[in-house]
Amino acid sequence: MAEKAPSPQERKVAARARLLAAADELFYREGVQAVGIDRVIQHAGVAKATLYSAFGSKEELVRAYLRLRHDATMERMSQELAARYSTARERLVGVFEVQGLSFSDPGFRGCAFIGANADAPPPGGAIEQESNDYREWVHSLFFNLATEAGAKDPKGLAKQLVLLYDGAGIGAWMDHDPGAESAARSVAAALVDLAIPA
Structure with missing residues (x-):
């Protein structure tokens, strides 16, 4: 028995997924501004009209890429913190292990949003909006846990830990040093001990 051919809607969904996967790979590796629409289309193996039908513009594709990154980070953080740690205090420090x-x-x-x-481009576009959400x-992750x-x-502890979180990601990337996680976690533990006496 022959397989049923995908419906137009299924083909549209699959093409959108291929475009988003291509954008995720290329934008993250090479930069949002360095990668043109034609590269994304070629990498995804779709027609140019498909991109405009699915996203409308490069800016909206960039928005979807950043949302994808944000959602993946939130999901991983939530799952890993719940699986690895039992208290909010442990999770405050554990964020750095999950990041690592x-x-x-x-x-x-490094961080897709920093990149x-x-x-x-000038303020007010998709990059700024999605970055602000991220x-x-x-x-709020650090503030709520604190x-x-x-x-x-x-609020003060959260601000310190956010700076440490940013620095760990930049250090791991720029210095090619996965051990930045361990160093950041040690500093985070000291900050938490000072801010929340046992």
């Missing part, structure tokens, strides 16, 4: 899981990946090139902002999540763990100044 990507540091030894051969394709690791996208490095050569971003940064709000990073800050509050739950009983920090006297959860």
